[in-house]
Amino acid sequence: MPVTVWETKAGGHVDVTERRLKPIYEALDTHNNKKAIQLADKLLEKQDLLCAKVLKALALLRLASPQTQCGLQPLVVMEAHPGLQATGARLCCVQEEMKPEYIVEIEVTVKDDPTNEEYMTHLFMAYVRLNEYKRQQQHQHQRQHQRMPPASRRCLDVDAQPKLRLYVMVLRQQNKHEAALTVLQGELSALWQDESEKEQLEREILWTLKRWPVINQITKRDLQTERVCSDDWGLYQLYFDSVFGLMEMQALSIATGDDAGDNVCDDDLDRDVLTAWKFVDSLVAKELEKKGAKLRGPFMARMELVNRSRQHGVGQHLADVAAPLQMFCEYYDLFGDQYCCYSDVDNYLHLMDDSQQPEFLTKLRSQAALSSSSDEAETIDRKEALNDQSFLS
Incomplete structure (x- = not known):
């Protein structure tokens, strides 16, 4: 999961601290955890940054380092106001290690900033990984009652759509189709980047209902x-x-x-x-x-x-x-040179009466016959398709 979280100042500029953290984020996002630890240590020698400590903890966790066997809490002590980067990175650590007692930390973080969509997503995925189905539902109801300003949508986690897809899948497996439909049609629908996928899921659920x-x-x-x-x-x-x-x-x-x-x-x-x-x-x-x-x-x-x-x-x-005979003749006129023609109409040939079948066969033979006024290549295609597809059998 990408952990990059940028905190911009007025005017859209990124401060010096964020520029120093950027190489560590990039190393983590490319799964180069050893390099991330080296960069974090180098930065910590110059500046005591909480976010750098958290990122180092995340890299150690991904490497299954002995330093993380006792958990993340001894590695990082949260400050009163840790900032967006440190909090977001720490939530990534907590989510990856995911022990039941760590979920309290995420809940506290969300409580401190209930409008932060990224923190809310971390909390929901924590419930999913711990199979807390009832708390998933409660959490979703809480999210549905919150307004989502446009500025927040632009800062959402890039993994929002896969997580929502997973949530919808869980709800459908639990036969909670109404709740799944609410996710697709409510405020959270703005998180779907693939509109066609969302509409397809919506149609499937509507059909079920x-x-x-x-x-x-x-x-x-x-x-x-x-x-x-x-x-x-x-x-x-x-x-x-x-x-x-x-x-x-x-x-x-x-x-x-x-x-x-x-x-x-x-x-x-x-x-x-x-x-x-x-x-x-x-x-x-x-x-x-x-x-x-x-x-x-x-x-x-x-x-x-x-x-x-x-x-x-x-x-x-x-x-x-x-008129079935007219429909079949028209279809063959347009698509008779395609090899899918027979398989397309095979399931519908029974719609014709027995008395119409000879007329249909005569029509096919006349269409397949070579004519000086027709396109020779297309006519040959029709004859080959006709023979291979056994229309006349």
């Missing part, structure tokens, strides 16, 4: 925006889960006369297969307007929607708009 209205809105938004690739098959699966989940909620509400399904009646929600078809079909139309390579996701999503509709016994609602 069956929050179909929220999932429906999120997936529709993401599938329509440029920042998320609309070829993400997982997003389509979540979207369809939400559509059929909303349908079940609405049916249950009607059957029981319960008002719990009122939140399903939002006009922005896709709560029937016909509305879902219109949404997916709009994505297909958007792809067809593009020049160049097309994304396969929207075209496969139409097949998946028809398949799921039949599985749920509502396939008749799409009878007038969804």
